[in-house]
Amino acid sequence: MxxxxxxxxxxxxxxxxxxxxxxxxxxxxxxxxxxxxxxxxxxxxxxxxxxxxxxxxxxxxxxxxxxxxxxxxxxxxxxxxxxxxxxxxxxxxxxxxxxxxxxxxxxxxxxxxxxxxxxxxxxxxxxxxxxxxxxxxxxxxxxxxxxLTQAEAVQELVAAQSPRSQAMALSRLEGSLKDRISAVKEDLLVVLAAVEVQLDYAEDELDEFVFPLSRLQEVEIALERLASSYSVGRLYGQGARVVLAGATNAGKSSLFNLLLKQQRSIVSATKGTTRDYIEADCSFEGIPVRLYDTAGLRESSDTIEAEGIKRTEQLIDQADLVVYLVDSTEVQQSYRSDDKTLVVFNKSDLAKAPQGSLSVSAQSGEGIAALASAIAKRLRQGLPTTGEDQVVIESERQKVLLLQASEAVQRAIALVELDIPLDIVAAELGEAMQSLGELTGEVTPADILQKIFSGFCVGK
Missing domain, CATH: 3.30.1360.120 (Probable tRNA modification gtpase trme; domain 1)
Known part of the structure; x- marks a missing residue:
């Protein structure tokens, strides 16, 4: 009590x-x-x-x-x-x-x-x-x-790196996530209350009980949808790493400068000019990106260049997307081909790229708009579709708690379908409510609160 x-x-x-x-x-x-x-x-x-x-x-x-x-x-x-x-x-x-x-x-x-x-x-x-x-x-x-979801949105709003992440954080600050969680909790409470009534009274005192399974299934869908939106929130909130890679003199530095619209990297006809990576912030269709220009990939006996190549390979491993640049004027070239690599043929003004491939000219700027769109499309690939009115989360803590609640509801649904006693079902529903309570801050431990708020700016 x-x-x-x-x-x-x-x-x-x-x-x-x-x-x-x-x-x-x-x-x-x-x-x-x-x-x-x-x-x-x-x-x-x-x-x-x-x-x-x-x-x-x-x-x-x-x-x-x-x-x-x-x-x-x-x-x-x-x-x-x-x-x-x-x-x-x-x-x-x-x-x-x-x-x-x-x-x-x-x-x-x-x-x-x-x-x-x-x-x-x-x-x-x-x-x-x-x-x-x-x-x-x-x-x-x-x-x-x-x-607590609104409190987290304060810091997310301050740290927003793109107009869309700013808009999503502002929506959460205004209470969109709070309201959505409240609606889910209300549905969950209706189910839990119905179960508790059955447990508190003898079977002969009540009419035949029909478990509100469809309502519980709707709760599970809502929780799963909210949890899956984390990937969208993370992309627009924290951004992505995009690495320009390829052989020496493929035009990486020229493309880097062109995408940034400023002269950041030194461009030279001499192979191996870029010996260490250069990084800068930009965005593609509202997605904040940390863009890297890297040393050309080749065998080298030069100690400094070899170290630059080693660092390039490390960046490639850490990248969300690798834009692998190929020189269209070279007849035979090998290049990367995997799920996180976008192959681009450069120097389209000098030679024709293979049919159906993505081609650009870092010299004239031809194809750059299409490349920017392709980068944004690849970064969004596999993400759930979100409408204008859909709540999107950015906090990993929130994602974990939503998944915990969703899994508890899934177990409850499985127990109902197996006709397991209601007291066991009630325990799973209670666990789901506990996770949602932690999400909004009703039952969140002090050490978690300390961790959340201590990461804020002084003055906030």
């Missing part, structure tokens, strides 16, 4: 294990990048923060009496000598509002690094504590402003 304050008890037990995230403290942190800028934001959160900040604010009464979501103009002053440290605008959030749902203030100040150092040092001197990574979001989670 759970007590009526179980949620409070759970949060209290979490805090005992996460001493560094003491919610009794007033915390502060720079919420914008540590770099010179026109403006910067310093976030402060914790009950009583306005009173504490009044010691160093030129208009303490206005700050203390400000209504929620209002702005107060003033100066941050050094109480020891009365010196104005910066002119600021304070955005005030009263208890129950704002990002953390705690009383909080966000100061917009000038982005001078020496000025920021003075402000941060002053806040520490008046007794505020520097926030740790993810501590503001942890408090937002703790106070029920968001569940």
């Amino acid at each position: 759970r007590c009526s304050c179980c949620k409070v008890c759970r949060h209290y037990s979490i805090l005992l294990d996460m001493e560094s995230y003491n919610t009794d403290d007033i915390i502060y942190a720079l919420a914008t990048a540590w770099a010179q800028s026109a403006l910067a934001v310093i976030r402060v959160s914790g009950e009583g923060c306005r009173k504490a900040l009044g010691e160093c604010f030129s208009r303490p009464k206005a700050l203390l009496q400000a209504k929620n979501a209002t702005l107060v103009h003033g100066f941050i002053t050094d109480g020891q000598n009365g010196e104005n440290l910066d002119e600021v605008v304070a955005a005030v959030y009263t208890h129950g509002h704002g990002y953390t749902l705690e009383e909080s203030v966000e100061f917009t100040c000038h982005g001078s690094l020496p000025g920021l150092q003075k402000l941060l040092a002053l806040f520490k001197r008046i007794g505020l504590r520097p926030a740790q990574g993810g501590e503001f979001t942890f408090r937002a989670f703790l106070h029920g402003r968001m569940d």
Whole structure:
């Protein structure tokens, strides 16, 4: 039997294990990048923060009496000598509002690094504590402003490398994954409740029981679909490694520069010019890619070139896709042929490529658009189809828990089909509910929470 304050008890037990995230403290942190800028934001959160900040604010009464979501103009002053440290605008959030749902203030100040150092040092001197990574979001989670899937989406949104990954993370932050999991849990609870009723009453007290198998099968399909979307989320969120490989003078460096639209690699008619790999970020149809130009593959007695070739082979092993460039002017050439290799014939302006092959000219740019499309297509190959309204996950933790829940439901379905006693079926359904509870943060252990939030930026 759970007590009526179980949620409070759970949060209290979490805090005992996460001493560094003491919610009794007033915390502060720079919420914008540590770099010179026109403006910067310093976030402060914790009950009583306005009173504490009044010691160093030129208009303490206005700050203390400000209504929620209002702005107060003033100066941050050094109480020891009365010196104005910066002119600021304070955005005030009263208890129950704002990002953390705690009383909080966000100061917009000038982005001078020496000025920021003075402000941060002053806040520490008046007794505020520097926030740790993810501590503001942890408090937002703790106070029920968001569940754990939304909290993870905050960091995923910050780290997004492509417009699509940004849009998917924003959708999760808005609650799309939370709502989908809630709907699945509701269906699972209906099935579990029906089973529990059968277990609580004698057979002669109830009508003949028909197990809601189709509903449970729908739950399994929904869980499997969500788990399989991880491959899509990972591709657009974390990107892929694409390696340009091939023999010397196949045109890899020219193609590398052309795809990047800038001169990064040295291009020369001399064989073996590229002796070490060069890497750069780009994207193909919204997929973020780390692109590598590598040393040409051939037998070499040159120690430095041989080391470059060795590194090329290591990159090929680690690549998500290898674009293997072949010189069309060479009559006979051997080249890689496997599932992660895309063979491309270069120098189409000088010689005709084999019928049906993909060809480009790194010199003139002919065929580059088709190559970019082919790269994107190969990277998406084997991924599940996702519509605009389908929720996509990016977290491996979420994928593991969804698979655990799915497998428990599959076992429950198998038990029902074998006419196994309902108490065993109920145990499997309970395990599925446990996994979904960990997913949203209702029953997540403190060490997992520590790992998730400590990976956030300070200020988030």
